[in-house]
Amino acid sequence: MPSATNSRESSTAEWLRTITSLPGVPGHEHAAAPEIARAFGQFADRVERDPIGNVYGWIDGTGAAPRPRALLAAHMDRIGFLVKRIEKGGFIRVTSVGGFDPRTLPGKEVMIHSKPPMPALFGTKPPHLQARGESEKVVPIHELYLDTGRSESEVRRRVPLGTMVMLRQPPVALLGGRLAAPGMDDRAGVVTVIRTLELLSAQRPAWDVVGVATIEEEFGSVFLGARTASEKIDPRLGIAIDVSHGDMAGAREADTIPLGGGPGLTVGSNVHPRLFEGLRATARSLGLPYQVEAYPMSSGTDAMDIQISREGIPTAVIGIPCRYMHTGVETVEPRDVDRCARLLAGYLADLPTDWSVTEVLK
Amino acid sequence: MSPTSPRRRANGAPRFREDLLEALSNESGVSGDEERVRAIVVEAVRDRVDSLEVDAMGSLVARVGPRATARGPRRGPHVMLCAHLDEVGIMITSIEKEGRLRFRRAGGIDPRIMAGQVFRIGAKGIRGVVGILPPHLTSSADEERVVPFDDLYLDIGASSREEALEHVARGDTAVFDTVYERWGETRKGKAFDDRAGCAVLASLVQQPLPLPVTAVWSVQEEVGLRGATAAARRVAPDLALVLEGTASGEAPGASDGESAPRMGGGPALTIHDRTLMADARLVDIIRRTASARRIPTQWKRPGVGGTDAGKISLSGTGVPSAVVSVACRYIHAPAAFLDARDAQRTADLVWHTLHAIRKEWER
Numbered sequence: 048m049p050s051a052t053n054s055r056e057s058s059t060a061e062w063l064r065t066i067t068s069l070p071g072v073p074g075h076e077h078a079a080a081p082e083i084a085r086a087f088g089q090f091a092d093r094v095e096r097d098p099i100g101n102v103y104g105w106i107d108g109t110g111a112a113p114r115p116r117a118l119l120a121a122h123m124d125r126i127g128f129l130v131k132r133i134e135k136g137g138f139i140r141v142t143s144v145g146g147f148d149p150r151t152l153p154g155k156e157v158m159i160h161s162k163p164p165m166p167a168l169f170g171t172k173p174p175h176l177q178a179r180g181e182s183e184k185v186v187p188i189h190e191l192y193l194d195t196g197r198s199e200s201e202v203r204r205r206v207p208l209g210t211m212v213m214l215r216q217p218p219v220a221l222l223g224g225r226l227a228a229p230g231m232d233d234r235a236g237v238v239t240v241i242r243t244l245e246l247l248s249a250q251r252p253a254w255d256v257v258g259v260a261t262i263e264e265e266f267g268s269v270f271l272g273a274r275t276a277s278e279k280i281d282p283r284l285g286i287a288i289d290v291s292h293g294d295m296a297g298a299r300e301a302d303t304i305p306l307g308g309g310p311g312l313t314v315g316s317n318v319h320p321r322l323f324e325g326l327r328a329t330a331r332s333l334g335l336p337y338q339v340e341a342y343p344m345s346s347g348t349d350a351m352d353i354q355i356s357r358e359g360i361p362t363a364v365i366g367i368p369c370r371y372m373h374t375g376v377e378t379v380e381p382r383d384v385d386r387c388a389r390l391l392a393g394y395l396a397d398l399p400t401d402w403s404v405t406e407v408l409k
Numbered sequence: 410m411s412p413t414s415p416r417r418r419a420n421g422a423p424r425f426r427e428d429l430l431e432a433l434s435n436e437s438g439v440s441g442d443e444e445r446v447r448a449i450v451v452e453a454v455r456d457r458v459d460s461l462e463v464d465a466m467g468s469l470v471a472r473v474g475p476r477a478t479a480r481g482p483r484r485g486p487h488v489m490l491c492a493h494l495d496e497v498g499i500m501i502t503s504i505e506k507e508g509r510l511r512f513r514r515a516g517g518i519d520p521r522i523m524a525g526q527v528f529r530i531g532a533k534g535i536r537g538v539v540g541i542l543p544p545h546l547t548s549s550a551d552e553e554r555v556v557p558f559d560d561l562y563l564d565i566g567a568s569s570r571e572e573a574l575e576h577v578a579r580g581d582t583a584v585f586d587t588v589y590e591r592w593g594e595t596r597k598g599k600a601f602d603d604r605a606g607c608a609v610l611a612s613l614v615q616q617p618l619p620l621p622v623t624a625v626w627s628v629q630e631e632v633g634l635r636g637a638t639a640a641a642r643r644v645a646p647d648l649a650l651v652l653e654g655t656a657s658g659e660a661p662g663a664s665d666g667e668s669a670p671r672m673g674g675g676p677a678l679t680i681h682d683r684t685l686m687a688d689a690r691l692v693d694i695i696r697r698t699a700s701a702r703r704i705p706t707q708w709k710r711p712g713v714g715g716t717d718a719g720k721i722s723l724s725g726t727g728v729p730s731a732v733v734s735v736a737c738r739y740i741h742a743p744a745a746f747l748d749a750r751d752a753q754r755t756a757d758l759v760w761h762t763l764h765a766i767r768k769e770w771e772r
Binding site: 134135136138140146147148150151152153154155156165166168170171172174175176177182183184185186192194195196197198201216219220221222223224225227292295296297298302307347370371372373374375376378 | 539546658
């Protein structure tokens with residue numbers, strides 16, 4: 048029914064607006080965790096946080112105990128900055144936490160998460176004062192600075208070194224229901240988990256389903272939150288939900304999936320073929336559009352560490368099409384997020400408790 | 410009216426109308442498309458001025474005379490006060506079949522501030538984002554390359570030309586999607602060049618002025634000082650003062666010389682820029698007035714930029730002209746800064762200067 052579909056998507060859009068707006072660079076996820084825990088708690092049977100900061104929402108299965116567990120992972124950290132140095136005049140230097148293109152930063156507003164928070168912007172030199180040819184040179188991140196418009200003494204008093212800084216861009220509503228905001232990577236995945244828990248709270252799977260908002264995906268080579276969550280939950284299968292590159296001008300078709308085309312299903316060494324086949328079969332039976340993404344090596348998601356946790360865990364990766372990743376205008380279609388949740392819920396709700404990929408051959 | 414009021418300060422000068430600065434900053438008015446900004450000024454001044462007209466190019470022209478007294482009207486030189494309505498922005502030049510919009514600049518914008526920026530397009534304020542490939546898909550050679558204007562595009566969410574055309578049209582202008590805010594003493598907003606001057610001028614005409622003044626809110630400054638060129642010919646003033654939002658120079662590591670003029674340092678006075686040799690007698694009156702009234706002033710960096718005063722000074726048989734500016738950080742960028750105290754001091758200084766001109770200017 049169209050009306051039911053529309054209300055589902057508008058609710059997804061509302062979740063996206065709320066959850067993407069929460070701060071939280073790698074290591075500072077505590078700034079978002081309480082809100083995300085509250086969101087999980089609206090639908091989950093249990094909500095908990097582990098010692099390193101992951102947030103879990105449990106849906107208790109209907110199967111006989113001990114039941115198998117499915118892990119749904121989306122990372123709650125967002126790329127951002129930390130205050131590195133305060134200079135004469137009160138200008139602030141930052142270090143980036145996560146991979147920004149410094150070409151997307153000059154002139155952008157940020158929020159410095161001091162107590163209370165203080166807005167600022169990346170300073171730029173007006174064209175009137177530039178030397179000839181200066182506008183053709185990229186400004187590297189160590190030459191960028193923040194200006195709060197406040198005095199040096201106030202800045203020094205209020206902004207300790209190490210303070211978290213996030214891009215400050217309210218969600219922008221585009222045509223076609225699309226939404227642009229910093230933090231879609233991967234708060235759109237967190238919203239997918241929230242919506243999946245909501246659906247499963249009604250559909251009641253035989254398995255226990257554990258949604259986890261993980262820490263520190265955007266930092267370093269280890270997906271720390273995903274690794275520790277897998278150790279803790281000991282899941283029989285794990286699915287990472289993250290953003291995938293949407294179709295964009297100048298990008299190869301091979302590197303992208305169109306916005307509005309539904310969930311991206313990854314094939315490749317990070318994905319167990321039976322999980323891929325199962326998800327695809329569910330998409331077909333539910334009449335959901337989907338698209339296949341081919342990554343022979345790293346999927347670049349939490350699934351990398353889930354897969355090699357404990358004795359090995361079959362994994363899959365669900366991709367939400369997203370344009371302009373790692374900028375302040377990461378753009379998704381709420382409809383795609385909604386479809387990801389329906390796909391996950393549909394798949395998990397039908398899983399029999401004897402499902403396993405390990406085989407005893409003799 | 411009591412000596413101090415919401416409109417008037419203890420020294421007699423008009424109060425700076427920050428509410429107007431906020432409204433003007435938030436409204437969009439790229440060169441050639443100033444109508445909505447002009448309407449805000451019209452609303453603010455229509456009951457306070459003797460006449461109000463829109464000229465052939467779209468500039469707003471208000472006459473404010475000395476009020477007749479029992480002893481008869483006192484005359485003085487006819488002064489043109491001028492601030493420009495327009496701001497830098499972009500214009501949609503084509504709508505591609507995938508629904509993307511291409512655009513050109515109106516005015517001086519650094520291409521380095523464009524990627525990832527949000528714009529408000531046309532009268533309806535449709536939002537568009539300037540797309541850029543994610544770092545994951547960017548080659549190391551491209552990382553070193555500023556994306557030129559011709560390669561930039563706006564994404565409004567449309568999937569096709571047809572869908573886009575329901576909401577935007579070729580020729581629509583677009584501005585940075587920035588909201589005015591108070592950050593301590595600093596005010597943050599777009600287009601302070603020259604909505605700061607527009608708001609100071611609209612504040613000034615709230616009070617009876619000591620001289621015959623023609624206030625002009627000019628169009629098309631950012632595309633070649635065009636509106637003021639035509640307006641000055643029609644107004645034919647004896648003198649002109651241009652009110653501007655000018656570039657301040659503070660940055661990490663900048664020397665004192667490079668930093669000047671500073672935000673918060675008081676009205677910035679021009680000696681000369683690329684378009685004007687300011688009239689030395691007029692500048693002298695302004696300086697002495699500032700000194701007598703204890704209004705701090707500073708010098709704008711010489712030889713940089715240009716203002717409507719360049720064209721007004723050449724009008725007719727020549728018009729002695731000067732420029733008084735509010736020093737703003739980050740003009741021509743998505744969000745600029747100014748110190749609200751500088752705006753009030755600029756209103757104070759121009760007000761007292763008009764009185765000094767009445768007394769001193771030889772006819």
